[in-house]
Amino acid sequence: MQSEHTYYSVRMRAAKGDSHKNGGKHISGGEVIATFSELESSIARLVEKGLTHSRGKPEFMNVEFEKIEQSVEHVAPLAVHTNSVTTIERGQATARSLLTEAGVHHNVINKSYQVLSQISELRGAVLIDVHTGQRLDDPAKNGVRVSRMDWPWNNFESWAKTYHLPQNNRMKEALVLATKVIHHPATTAELCWSDDPDYITGYVANRALGYQRITQLKELGDEKGCRIFYVDPTKVENLDAYINYLTRQPVFIHWEKEQVI
Ligand code: PML
Ligand code: MG
Numbered sequence: 688m689q690s691e692h693t694y695y696s697v698r699m700r701a702a703k704g705d706s707h708k709n710g711g712k713h714i715s716g717g718e719v720i721a722t723f724s725e726l727e728s729s730i731a732r733l734v735e736k737g738l739t740h741s742r743g744k745p746e747f748m749n750v751e752f753e754k755i756e757q758s759v760e761h762v763a764p765l766a767v768h769t770n771s772v773t774t775i776e777r778g779q780a781t782a783r784s785l786l787t788e789a790g791v792h793h794n795v796i797n798k799s800y801q802v803l804s805q806i807s808e809l810r811g812a813v814l815i816d817v818h819t820g821q822r823l824d825d826p827a828k829n830g831v832r833v834s835r836m837d838w839p840w841n842n843f844e845s846w847a848k849t850y851h852l853p854q855n856n857r858m859k860e861a862l863v864l865a866t867k868v869i870h871h872p873a874t875t876a877e878l879c880w881s882d883d884p885d886y887i888t889g890y891v892a893n894r895a896l897g898y899q900r901i902t903q904l905k906e907l908g909d910e911k912g913c914r915i916f917y918v919d920p921t922k923v924e925n926l927d928a929y930i931n932y933l934t935r936q937p938v939f940i941h942w943e944k945e946q947v948i
């Protein structure tokens with residue numbers, strides 16, 4: 688009998704044309720944490736996500752699970768705010784002003800957009816030094832994929848009902864990721880919008896500002912996404928330790944009813 692306190696990290700990635708490592712087009716990815724008895728249904732949900740994606744019909748899929756040895760950290764969700772905009776220009780201007788408020792200098796924001804414009808496709812996040820605007824992650828690896836995080840559905844549902852927020856799985860997944868990333872003291876801010884052609888809402892996240900959704904950051908039909916972590920390297924012993932936290936440290940989002948966000 689497996690103990691319900693033994694957790695497994697479950698990951699899916701789907702691509703078209705060829706596998707990710709051979710340069711295939713990224714279609715979809717997903718990360719959850721499951722108990723042994725939840726493995727079958729978690730895998731089925733991830734497979735369905737990859738098979739029914741707006742970026743196309745996958746030709747390669749990789750699904751894996753592995754037992755988690757580290758203890759799981761519990762982190763409260765970032766507070767959610769929505770900035771409604773009617774044009775991409777207003778959306779992008781809002782993103783820049785939120786990043787500035789979060790402590791990212793406008794020169795660094797400009798440099799990070801330059802880095803982004805030179806990348807054709809990303810499988811994960813780009814890491815930008817918040818002091819210099821230099822890219823920190825290895826470009827050959829095509830982005831850092833944050834993994835090992837989840838938010839048990841019941842707890843998410845009561846949170847969403849309390850704050851009258853949509854029970855939107857995409858927002859849930861993005862908020863889980865942003866909460867994990869911002870929880871690390873070396874993350875100053877995150878900027879993200881989807882690479883899915885039918886989804887134009889993105890966000891800026893930061894410890895003080897919370898999860899700031901912006902309803903339009905790109906054109907409908909555009910398959911180019913963005914995920915940038917602005918990192919203060921002086922707040923972590925080395926980059927490997929930071930990447931290890933992003934990819935290996937298990938985190939559960941947990942909301943307490945009395946908590947005011
Ligand atoms: C993604 O699709 O992977 C990113 C979605 C970011 C925005 C989610 C939201 O808050 O609606
Ligand atoms: Mg995704």
Ligand code: MG
Binds near residue numbers: 837838839840
């Ligand atoms: Mg789950």
Ligand code: MG
Binds near residue numbers: 714716883
């Ligand atoms: Mg996507």
